[in-house]
Amino acid sequence: MERHALSERAPELVEYALGELEPAEAERLARHLETCAACREALRRIEEALGWLGTVVPQHDPPPALRARVLAAAGGSDRSRWRLAWARGLLAAAFGLLLVALLFAVARADRRAEELAGRAMTAAEVLATADWSTEMRGEQPSLPSVVGQVYLEREGQRAVVALEGLPAPARGTVYQLWLIRGDGQREDGGVFVPDARGRALLVVEAAAAWTSYRGMGITREPAPGGSLQSTGTRVAGCSWDWEAWRSS
Amino acid sequence: MDDDTLAASDGELIARLRSRDRAALAALYDRYARSVYSLALSIVRDRAVAEDITQELFLQLWQYPELYDAERGRFAPWFLRAARNRAIDALRRRQRDRRLGERLHGASVDERDDPDDAAVAGEEAARVRRTLADLDGEQRQVIELAYFGGLTQREIAEHLGIPLGTVKTRVRTALRRLADALAREREPWSDTR
Numbered sequence: 001m002e003r004h005a006l007s008e009r010a011p012e013l014v015e016y017a018l019g020e021l022e023p024a025e026a027e028r029l030a031r032h033l034e035t036c037a038a039c040r041e042a043l044r045r046i047e048e049a050l051g052w053l054g055t056v057v058p059q060h061d062p063p064p065a066l067r068a069r070v071l072a073a074a075g076g077s078d079r080s081r082w083r084l085a086w087a088r089g090l091l092a093a094a095f096g097l098l099l100v101a102l103l104f105a106v107a108r109a110d111r112r113a114e115e116l117a118g119r120a121m122t123a124a125e126v127l128a129t130a131d132w133s134t135e136m137r138g139e140q141p142s143l144p145s146v147v148g149q150v151y152l153e154r155e156g157q158r159a160v161v162a163l164e165g166l167p168a169p170a171r172g173t174v175y176q177l178w179l180i181r182g183d184g185q186r187e188d189g190g191v192f193v194p195d196a197r198g199r200a201l202l203v204v205e206a207a208a209a210w211t212s213y214r215g216m217g218i219t220r221e222p223a224p225g226g227s228l229q230s231t232g233t234r235v236a237g238c239s240w241d242w243e244a245w246r247s248s
Numbered sequence: 249m250d251d252d253t254l255a256a257s258d259g260e261l262i263a264r265l266r267s268r269d270r271a272a273l274a275a276l277y278d279r280y281a282r283s284v285y286s287l288a289l290s291i292v293r294d295r296a297v298a299e300d301i302t303q304e305l306f307l308q309l310w311q312y313p314e315l316y317d318a319e320r321g322r323f324a325p326w327f328l329r330a331a332r333n334r335a336i337d338a339l340r341r342r343q344r345d346r347r348l349g350e351r352l353h354g355a356s357v358d359e360r361d362d363p364d365d366a367a368v369a370g371e372e373a374a375r376v377r378r379t380l381a382d383l384d385g386e387q388r389q390v391i392e393l394a395y396f397g398g399l400t401q402r403e404i405a406e407h408l409g410i411p412l413g414t415v416k417t418r419v420r421t422a423l424r425r426l427a428d429a430l431a432r433e434r435e436p437w438s439d440t441r
């Protein structure tokens with residue numbers, strides 16, 4: 001681990017927290033934060049100060065009707081809930097940095113700053129247009145019962161898979177995501193290694209619309225490239241049934 | 249609303265959002281809508297826009313509760329930061345074509361130290377308020393321009409006609425003092441040791 005005086009990084013941390021760093025600089029700092037607990041703690045404190053600073057303004061009550069509107073919108077059916085137009089671009093605007101930080105967790109051999117920034121945008125787009133979501137369930141006794149959430153647009157071909165609580169794969173292995181077609185055939189969804197805290201955020205591109213798939217699975221496979229066909233132990237997965245869903 | 253919901257911690261309520269518990273959303277709304285709306289309003293200065301931002305934030309929280317990561321700190325400052333970022337974004341969009349000067353209204357910081365009127369009841373809000381009042385005018389000016397006006401440090405330097413390095417030092421000093429005031433133990437992230 002790199003050791004350094006905190007003062008060296010303080011200006012950069014402040015700019016990161018204010019959202020002033022260029023994507024490539026932000027990515028570089030995110031990479032450093034992964035390994036430097038002192039900077040992580042410093043950033044946490046800067047961000048917390050910026051958050052509490054928001055409390056010093058004069059206080060006004062929002063109109064009472066707003067509460068009803070928010071709760072009504074949240075109470076919409078699962079079908080409409082994910083299609084609210086306001087979601088478009090929202091994540092990109094408000095949580096861009098967070099997404100970059102999360103995406104940083106996706107360890108791939110071909111990881112580059114531009115690709116990462118591009119993937120953050122893609123993830124935000126997918127989340128904004130997602131109209132369906134399901135839990136990714138752990139299938140090993142050592143795993144939590146829920147290891148993440150899948151967001152997808154049923155008529156589209158992209159999905160975001162947000163994972164947490166995954167242990168580091170054994171040396172020489174990676175995790176591999178599989179997309180399960182309606183006929184049971186498995187398609188490669190990519191390989192990944194979670195970050196130090198067991199998290200990964202994946203943007204998945206399917207070969208066809210999600211309506212022709214019935215689930216996903218995660219296995220452990222040999223590093224670095226994974227397998228052409230799933231060979232390892234299945235550790236997590238999810239499945240869905242569009243027919244039942246449509247008739248509900 | 250039942251007593252369990254009223255007494256639940258923010259973290260417990262977030263966990264309940266994941267299982268699609270609308271009562272948890274209502275409880276979080278009752279705790280934070282006023283703070284979020286007031287912060288947005290003080291930045292965008294338009295009630296309709298501030299309402300939209302408030303609605304968007306709570307619905308986003310409802311849809312993506314996993315975006316809040318407890319390991320990155322407490323919920324209230326995280327949520328307020330999200331509100332600030334959304335409001336600044338709206339401000340920049342709306343004022344893209346206008347002159348920079350119009351963004352320079354600065355903060356509408358409430359000078360009164362009236363705990364009944366505090367945004368989020370609690371020690372932190374009071375400490376921030378006191379520290380802000382204690383900052384010297386120059387430090388306070390830059391942090392307000394950056395935080396409430398959404399100006400970059402470069403824009404502040406240009407506007408004030410002072411070197412960028414000076415702006416950065418003032419912003420950093422102001423933030424350090426706020427962070428130190430919030431810290432329970434004084435474990436400075438400062439460069440003084």
Ligand SMILES: [Zn+2]
Nearest residue numbers: 009036038039
């Ligand atoms: Zn560091």
